[in-house]
Amino acid sequence: MNIWLLGYEFPETIMIFGEKQINFLCSQKKASLLEAVRETVQDVIGADIIMHVKAKSEDGTTQMDAILHSISSQRKSPVIGYIAKEAPEGKLLETWADKLKNSGLQLGDITHGISDILAVKDQNEIMNVKKAAYLTASTLKNFVVPKLEKVIDEEKKVTHSSLTDETEKAMLEPAKVKVKLKSDNIDICYPPIFQSGEKFDLRPSAVSDDDTLYYDSASVIICAVGSRYNSYCSNVARTFLIDSIPMQSKAYEVLLKAHEAAIDALKQGNKISAVYQAALAVVEREAPELVSNLTKTAGTGIGLEFRESGLLLNSRNDKVLKAGMVFNVSLGFQNVVAKTSKLKRNFSLLLADTVIVTSEGRNVVTQLISKALKEVAYSFNEDEEEEKLKVKAESISKEALQSKATLRSDNQEISKEELRRQHQAELARQKNEETARRLAGDGVANGDNRSAVRASSDLVAYKNVNDLPPTPKEMMVQVDQKNEALLLPIYGSMVPFHISTVKTVTSQADTSRHSYIRIIFNVPGMPFASSDANVSKNQSAIYLKEVSYRSKDSRHITELNQQIKTLRRNVMARESERAERATLVTQEKLVVAGNKFKPVRLPDLWIRPSFGGRARKLPGTLEAHMNGFRYSTTRQDERVDIMYGNVKHAFFQPAEKEMITLLHFHLHNHIMVGNKKTKDVQFYVEVMDVVQTLGGGKRSAYDPDEIEEEQRERDRKNKINMDFQNFANRGERYLDPTAVQGSRPGIRSTAQRAWVSWCSLQIISLHSSNIMLFG
Incomplete structure (x- = not known):
C-alpha cells in the first residue's frame, strides 16, 4: 500500500485513513517526507493529515492511544479495517496490533477490498x-x-x-x-x-x-x-x-x-x-x-x-x-x-x-x-530422431490410406483391405527398384534425401599405414581430430575407425571405482541404419558391432566420451550441410557494381534467419548490385547473395503497428543462410527500443523532455521507413517490391496480419510467416 499510494516504502510507519482525517505515526524524518502530501490531500479529498511523531526512545503507545481516542470520538461504534493476512513486522507494528485487539473496537478484514483497488493498473x-x-x-x-x-x-x-x-x-x-x-x-x-x-x-x-x-x-x-x-x-x-x-x-x-x-x-x-x-x-x-x-x-x-x-x-x-x-x-x-x-x-x-x-x-x-x-x-540422439521420423512417415501414410478408404459403400472393409494390398505392392516395387540401383553401384538416387549419405568407400581416415600416428607406449583409446578418426587398441595394434562409422558412445562407472566406455558401430542389419552401397557389395565382410573398454581413470573416460561425441556431431553437421547444399539449384554469380556505378546501400540491418553460431550477432549492410543483392557483416564468412531472378515476391512493411521495419524476400529456390536452408529471407531494423528507461520517477504527459523524446522516436521511425522506402523504390528496376497496405490483429496471438492488393500475409514472425493468396 505504501508503494501504491506514495511511490516509496515506509517501514515502521502506521497509517490510519478516516473520512476527514489521515493519521500517520512515524519518526521525525519520515514525517518531514510525508509533509509533501498535506496540501494535495487537502485539495483533492478535503481531509486533514495528522502527524504523530515518535522519538527513538519511545515505543509509540502514547501516540497510539491518541489515535484510538480520535477514532472513537468521530463515531459511536467505529469499525477499523485491516489486512488480516499480513503479519506485523517490527516492534512498532506488533505493539499496534496488540493495541487494536485490546481496544474493544470492531475490526474488519479489508483484504479483498484492497485487492480490488489494486487489481486495475494505470x-x-x-x-x-x-x-x-x-x-x-x-x-x-x-x-x-x-x-x-x-x-x-x-x-x-x-x-x-x-x-x-x-x-x-x-x-x-x-x-x-x-x-x-x-x-x-x-x-x-x-x-x-x-x-x-x-x-x-x-x-x-x-x-x-x-x-x-x-x-x-x-x-x-x-x-x-x-x-x-x-x-x-x-x-x-x-x-x-x-x-x-x-x-x-x-x-x-x-x-x-x-x-x-x-x-x-x-x-x-x-x-x-x-x-x-x-x-x-x-x-x-x-x-x-x-x-x-x-x-x-x-x-x-x-x-x-x-x-x-x-x-x-x-x-x-x-x-x-x-x-x-x-x-x-x-x-x-x-x-x-x-x-x-x-x-x-x-x-x-x-x-x-x-x-x-x-x-x-x-x-x-x-x-x-x-x-x-x-x-x-x-x-x-540422432538415431532415435531418425526412428521417430520413419515412424511418423509411416503413420502419415496410414492416415492418408484411411482417408481414402472412407467410402459410402456396404463393402467398406473390403475396400480398405484392397487399398492396403495395393499400397504394400507399391512399396515392394519401390524397394526392389532401390535395391537394384544399389547393387548396380548407383546409390539411392532420384529424390531420396539419403542419397547424400556417403558410401563407406568415401570414409577414408588414412590413405596408407604410414599416415597412422606413431603407436604410443601405453595402448589407449585416442581421438584424431585432424583425420576424423577413432584409434582403438585391439590385440596390441591401434586400429583406426572413421568417426562416421560410430553410432553411439556411452560411459558409466561401477562400484569398484572402474569406468567403462562403450562404442557401438553402424553395421548391416541394424534397424534404421544408414544405407550404404558397400554393405551389399561386401556381403562376406566382417563388421565390428561394438567394443567396450575399462579404465581406472574416470576423468580420462569422461573426456574421451566428450571428444568422440563432439567430433561425431561436428562431422554429422558438416555432412548434413553438404547434403543440403547438394540439393540447391545452382545460382548465377553476383556481378558486383564497380566504382563507376556505386551500389545502393542500406546499413545497420539484421537478417532473419540468422547466421547461427555462438558468436555475438552483428548488424550488416544490404547492397543492390548489377544482378542481385548482397548482405554482409564485418565477418568474412557472414555473407548472403540473393539474385534478382530468384526473388518470387518482395514485400516492404514499414513500422506502423509493429516495432520493426523490414524487407521480406520470398524466393523461387532455396538458398543457404549460414548453415540454414531457406526460401524466405528478411532484413529489418528495430525503429525503437522495446523497453526504455524513464529514470524511475513518474513523468507528466506534458513534460518537455518527454515530448521531445517522443518526437525523436517519431523522427527516427520516419527516417528508417523513408530509407527502406527509397531502397525499395530504387530497386524497382530489378524487381517489383510490394508495400504492405494495412494490417489487423491476428486470431491466436498479438502478431499483426497485413495485406496487399493480392494477398494476406504475416511476416513479422519469420518462423511462422505465411502468405495467403486472394481469389
Whole structure:
C-alpha cells in the first residue's frame, strides 16, 4: 500500500485513513517526507493529515492511544479495517496490533477490498509490468536457455541451486541479458526455480534443491523466473523436453492448447472462472486421462504482490475481468505417470506467462520467449530422431490410406483391405527398384534425401599405414581430430575407425571405482541404419558391432566420451550441410557494381534467419548490385547473395503497428543462410527500443523532455521507413517490391496480419510467416 499510494516504502510507519482525517505515526524524518502530501490531500479529498511523531526512545503507545481516542470520538461504534493476512513486522507494528485487539473496537478484514483497488493498473503501473516482463523473458531467452544448452551439450554436472544463483546474478545485472534498464529499480520476485529428474513442485513457493540437473533421454527440465521493476512483478515459466517420448510430446501439446485457451479467455467482461473452465475443457477434450494431473488453478493476479489472492484463476471466482488487470497465467500437469522405462518414475510440465487484459483483448508481455513445441523440445540422439521420423512417415501414410478408404459403400472393409494390398505392392516395387540401383553401384538416387549419405568407400581416415600416428607406449583409446578418426587398441595394434562409422558412445562407472566406455558401430542389419552401397557389395565382410573398454581413470573416460561425441556431431553437421547444399539449384554469380556505378546501400540491418553460431550477432549492410543483392557483416564468412531472378515476391512493411521495419524476400529456390536452408529471407531494423528507461520517477504527459523524446522516436521511425522506402523504390528496376497496405490483429496471438492488393500475409514472425493468396 505504501508503494501504491506514495511511490516509496515506509517501514515502521502506521497509517490510519478516516473520512476527514489521515493519521500517520512515524519518526521525525519520515514525517518531514510525508509533509509533501498535506496540501494535495487537502485539495483533492478535503481531509486533514495528522502527524504523530515518535522519538527513538519511545515505543509509540502514547501516540497510539491518541489515535484510538480520535477514532472513537468521530463515531459511536467505529469499525477499523485491516489486512488480516499480513503479519506485523517490527516492534512498532506488533505493539499496534496488540493495541487494536485490546481496544474493544470492531475490526474488519479489508483484504479483498484492497485487492480490488489494486487489481486495475494505470498506465504507469502497466509500463512497470511490461519492463519487468521484458527483463524476465530476456533472462530466460538470453541467459537460461543458452546456459542449459551448453551444460547439456558439454555434459556438465551442475546443480539446480547453482543454476538458481547464476540466473539471479544475471537478472540483477540487466546488461548481461541484453536489457537496458537501471539495476537500481530491479529485484527478483523469488529465487529462480530449476527442477528436473523425478522431483517436481509446481507451486509458486517451490525452491531449487541441490540435486544435479538431469538431462538424460526422455527427461524434463522446468524453469521459472520472476522479476520486479519498481516493485511490480512479472513471471514466466517454461518446460524443456530432452529426447521426449510421444507421451510427453502429446501431454505438452495438450498443455500448450489449454494454456492458450486460458489466455484467450482473458477478455474484458468475462468472468474469471471462465479462464480455468476454458483450460479444463481443452484437457477434457484432448486428453481426459490428464484431468486429474491438471493444476487446480490457472494462475493469479500479479502486480505489486506476486500473488493477488482476490484474482485467483479458478473455477469458483465469479469476479468480472476489467481492462488493466494483469495476470500470471500458470498451468501445468503434476506427476504424470510415464508408461516407459526411460523415465525414473514420473514427469511434470509447467507453462506460465504474464498477461495484461486490454480493452481490445489481451497482451502477452512475456511472449519474447517462445513456448512452441519445436522451440522447447531438444533432440540429442540422432538415431532415435531418425526412428521417430520413419515412424511418423509411416503413420502419415496410414492416415492418408484411411482417408481414402472412407467410402459410402456396404463393402467398406473390403475396400480398405484392397487399398492396403495395393499400397504394400507399391512399396515392394519401390524397394526392389532401390535395391537394384544399389547393387548396380548407383546409390539411392532420384529424390531420396539419403542419397547424400556417403558410401563407406568415401570414409577414408588414412590413405596408407604410414599416415597412422606413431603407436604410443601405453595402448589407449585416442581421438584424431585432424583425420576424423577413432584409434582403438585391439590385440596390441591401434586400429583406426572413421568417426562416421560410430553410432553411439556411452560411459558409466561401477562400484569398484572402474569406468567403462562403450562404442557401438553402424553395421548391416541394424534397424534404421544408414544405407550404404558397400554393405551389399561386401556381403562376406566382417563388421565390428561394438567394443567396450575399462579404465581406472574416470576423468580420462569422461573426456574421451566428450571428444568422440563432439567430433561425431561436428562431422554429422558438416555432412548434413553438404547434403543440403547438394540439393540447391545452382545460382548465377553476383556481378558486383564497380566504382563507376556505386551500389545502393542500406546499413545497420539484421537478417532473419540468422547466421547461427555462438558468436555475438552483428548488424550488416544490404547492397543492390548489377544482378542481385548482397548482405554482409564485418565477418568474412557472414555473407548472403540473393539474385534478382530468384526473388518470387518482395514485400516492404514499414513500422506502423509493429516495432520493426523490414524487407521480406520470398524466393523461387532455396538458398543457404549460414548453415540454414531457406526460401524466405528478411532484413529489418528495430525503429525503437522495446523497453526504455524513464529514470524511475513518474513523468507528466506534458513534460518537455518527454515530448521531445517522443518526437525523436517519431523522427527516427520516419527516417528508417523513408530509407527502406527509397531502397525499395530504387530497386524497382530489378524487381517489383510490394508495400504492405494495412494490417489487423491476428486470431491466436498479438502478431499483426497485413495485406496487399493480392494477398494476406504475416511476416513479422519469420518462423511462422505465411502468405495467403486472394481469389
